[in-house]
Amino acid sequence: MKQTISVLVENRAGVLNRITGLFSRRAFNIESLAVGVTDDPTVSRITIIVDSGNSVVEQVEKQLNKLIEVIKVRTLNEHSLIGRELILIKVNANNKTRQDIMTICNICGAKVDDITPTSMTLELSATKEKVDTFESLMRPFSILEVVRTGVIAIQKGSGKI
Amino acid sequence: MNGAQALIESLRRENVTHMFGYAGATICPAVDALAAVPEIGYTLVRTEQNAGHMASGYARVSGKVGVCMVTSGPGATNLLTGIATAYMDSIPMVAITGQVPSNLLGRDIFQEVDITGAAAPFTKHSYLVKDANDIPRIVKESFHIASTGRPGPVLIDIPIDVQEQELKAFEYPEEVRIRGYRPSVKGNDLQIKRVVKAIAEAKQPLICAGGGVWLADAREELRTLIERYDIPMVKTMMGISLMPSDHPLNMGMIGAHGNRCANKALVKSDLLIMVGCRAADRTILSPDEIQRRMSIVHIDVDPAEIGKNMQAAVPLVGNIKVILNQLLAQELSVPDTTEWKAMLRELRHEEVTRVFPRRDGSVFPGTVLRELGRKLDDDAVVCVDVGQNQIFACKYLPQKNGRFLTTGGLGTMGYSLPAAVGVKTALPDRQTIVVCGDGSFQMEMNELAAVRCAGHDIKIVLFRNRTLGLVHQIQTQEPYHGPFGVSLDGSPDFAAIAAAYGIPTLTLSDEGRLSGTLDEFLQTPGPCLLLCEVDPDVKTTD
Numbered sequence: 001m002k003q004t005i006s007v008l009v010e011n012r013a014g015v016l017n018r019i020t021g022l023f024s025r026r027a028f029n030i031e032s033l034a035v036g037v038t039d040d041p042t043v044s045r046i047t048i049i050v051d052s053g054n055s056v057v058e059q060v061e062k063q064l065n066k067l068i069e070v071i072k073v074r075t076l077n078e079h080s081l082i083g084r085e086l087i088l089i090k091v092n093a094n095n096k097t098r099q100d101i102m103t104i105c106n107i108c109g110a111k112v113d114d115i116t117p118t119s120m121t122l123e124l125s126a127t128k129e130k131v132d133t134f135e136s137l138m139r140p141f142s143i144l145e146v147v148r149t150g151v152i153a154i155q156k157g158s159g160k161i
Numbered sequence: 162m163n164g165a166q167a168l169i170e171s172l173r174r175e176n177v178t179h180m181f182g183y184a185g186a187t188i189c190p191a192v193d194a195l196a197a198v199p200e201i202g203y204t205l206v207r208t209e210q211n212a213g214h215m216a217s218g219y220a221r222v223s224g225k226v227g228v229c230m231v232t233s234g235p236g237a238t239n240l241l242t243g244i245a246t247a248y249m250d251s252i253p254m255v256a257i258t259g260q261v262p263s264n265l266l267g268r269d270i271f272q273e274v275d276i277t278g279a280a281a282p283f284t285k286h287s288y289l290v291k292d293a294n295d296i297p298r299i300v301k302e303s304f305h306i307a308s309t310g311r312p313g314p315v316l317i318d319i320p321i322d323v324q325e326q327e328l329k330a331f332e333y334p335e336e337v338r339i340r341g342y343r344p345s346v347k348g349n350d351l352q353i354k355r356v357v358k359a360i361a362e363a364k365q366p367l368i369c370a371g372g373g374v375w376l377a378d379a380r381e382e383l384r385t386l387i388e389r390y391d392i393p394m395v396k397t398m399m400g401i402s403l404m405p406s407d408h409p410l411n412m413g414m415i416g417a418h419g420n421r422c423a424n425k426a427l428v429k430s431d432l433l434i435m436v437g438c439r440a441a442d443r444t445i446l447s448p449d450e451i452q453r454r455m456s457i458v459h460i461d462v463d464p465a466e467i468g469k470n471m472q473a474a475v476p477l478v479g480n481i482k483v484i485l486n487q488l489l490a491q492e493l494s495v496p497d498t499t500e501w502k503a504m505l506r507e508l509r510h511e512e513v514t515r516v517f518p519r520r521d522g523s524v525f526p527g528t529v530l531r532e533l534g535r536k537l538d539d540d541a542v543v544c545v546d547v548g549q550n551q552i553f554a555c556k557y558l559p560q561k562n563g564r565f566l567t568t569g570g571l572g573t574m575g576y577s578l579p580a581a582v583g584v585k586t587a588l589p590d591r592q593t594i595v596v597c598g599d600g601s602f603q604m605e606m607n608e609l610a611a612v613r614c615a616g617h618d619i620k621i622v623l624f625r626n627r628t629l630g631l632v633h634q635i636q637t638q639e640p641y642h643g644p645f646g647v648s649l650d651g652s653p654d655f656a657a658i659a660a661a662y663g664i665p666t667l668t669l670s671d672e673g674r675l676s677g678t679l680d681e682f683l684q685t686p687g688p689c690l691l692l693c694e695v696d697p698d699v700k701t702t703d
Contacts, residue, residue, distance in 0.1 A: 014289070017278070021281050062464050062469075068342050070341050
């Protein structure tokens with residue numbers, strides 16, 4: 001079963017090495033791994049997809065937690081990810097701000113994944129620059145959480161690398 | 162003040178009073194700074210691996226963090242086994258390595274190796290220092306990380322130019338702030354209640370204690386709990402000296418090489434309370450079977466140990482000393498264990514009184530160790546190597562109130578003598594014994610120099626069977642075709658080797674002379690070697 005583990009780590013050289021080293025040493029299989037800085041520039045978020053049972057995922061979480069530079073580990077509900085860079089952004093939203101947020105979403109091509117009386121969760125898949133712009137436009141509404149996957153890319157046409 | 166001086170000053174602030182090491186070009190600034198601080202002692206090892214083992218022995222008996230310091234490249238790679246050994250045994254240790262100049266990092270220059278990368282799988286944490294101004298904070302963090310939570314080795318790799326770099330100002334931090342590191346201390350109250358309930362419902366409870374109890378300095382709390390509620394206990398290899406052998410509730414060591422009584426107790430109990438042990442493969446051979454048959458309470462400071470090898474019905478995470486005190490504060494209702502204890506005691510008695518086989522012209526290790534243990538001081542420290550000598554010592558060396566130090570996790574041959582040097586450095590007046598074989602001794606005998614240099618009174622019991630006994634034993638069983646590549650032909654005259662370091666030797670090949678020879682051995686002033694002749698076909702199961 002595919003599970004998405006979200007890990008907050010110190011944004012420092014060598015941290016990713018420790019994470020991937022841990023996965024290989026403990027014989028955990030990584031399906032995918034993506035790193036991006038969060039809204040706090042000293043913290044990176046690593047999103048790891050593992051294809052394992054619950055007991056393995058529990059061990060993965062515990063072993064990740066033992067790394068000194070790991071701040072928080074959480075296994076998220078499954079979301080499908082597509083190419084390019086993906087941003088999932090949760091902002092505070094109320095009756096006054098919801099329309100402004102929608103306008104920006106329409107211009108940027110972002111869509112609304114979830115809505116509650118106090119928040120909205122938005123999704124945008126685009127180039128890194130467009131994602132950056134979208135994130136900065138959302139900042140005035142008070143960002144609750146940002147998840148970015150990092151970029152993946154594929155060559156156009158019939159040729160392959 | 163330069164980086165090297167800041168390093169040594171930081172160590173002084175951490176109350177370091179002794180270091181073990183080996184100098185080399187890239188660590189010269191730090192060695193030079195150390196020379197100017199006479200309150201920190203220094204032992205020069207003969208190979209870097211032993212700096213790690215000495216720091217381990219030192220840490221285990223002093224309760225302090227062991228410190229070792231070596232040069233870059235081969236110095237650092239030689240130290241790796243020492244670090245890995247400490248990691249597997251959860252020993253608080255800070256290892257410092259020199260490194261090539263930072264502007265040349267990554268160019269494969271002379272004596273360069275990526276040691277933080279190489280050591281990553283078996284260090285609790287590591288630092289590659291890029292700026293001398295970070296040294297005080299890094300040292301402070303390293304000692305904190307090494308000694309709290311589940312202890313372990315921390316590596317600090319310092320390029321030579323950083324050691325030479327002038328600091329803006331030296332300021333030693335008062336406290337540590339690491340947001341990703343908050344080890345649990347107190348046990349969850351709800352879980353404590355569940356433990357109390359589990360004990361009340363059990364009929365044949367059993368406590369299994371391991372090295373974690375020593376690491377948390379919780380021996381007294383454990384004994385109080387066991388004695389107050391009359392619960393029988395077994396131990397893992399790392400917890401072997403937690404209880405005297407003749408204690409009526411002590412049922413011995415569990416595991417593949419453990420005592421029969423202890424293993425019987427394990428399978429017959431209906432509630433297993435694991436305290437500071439990790440259910441490793443050599444300890445609990447069939448975890449699936451065990452967890453199906455009984456309910457398990459697992460108390461450990463490291464949440465990752467719970468459920469790693471065996472699922473626990475009641476996990477309880479925190480400092481073992483704190484948790485045991487929490488349990489002691491509860492009103493426990495404990496079942497009547499009279500019958501349960503009586504059954505176990507009968508098995509235990511059979512084992513403790515069993516008669517060992519005798520062979521003319523040689524001695525049986527179990528016989529020697531049983532007699533040796535009786536003659537040792539109450540608080541003696543025995544450092545035991547790896548192989549048949551280790552298994553015999555685990556099974557048959559009577560424990561009193563001292564320490565039994567061996568490397569249960571990594572099983573590193575050549576551990577015992579350097580560990581004993583570390584013990585003696587911390588506790589010069591403590592009776593200290595080394596138990597090893599002729600294989601392991603040849604991996605460590607170069608450290609007789611450290612024994613001689615400091616005049617350490619270390620008594621070495623060497624079982625000579627002229628083969629790598631445990632491998633020999635394995636090779637005589639299916640599916641192998643007999644001993645090969647294990648004969649220790651070409652070994653030196655050990656008495657002559659010892660004499661070359663000014664150490665006298667006694668030999669023992671007749672069990673009739675056992676008691677008198679042991680008395681003479683233990684009463685010899687200063688270091689002494691006891692060379693015991695053992696038949697190469699002796700098995701640990703004999």
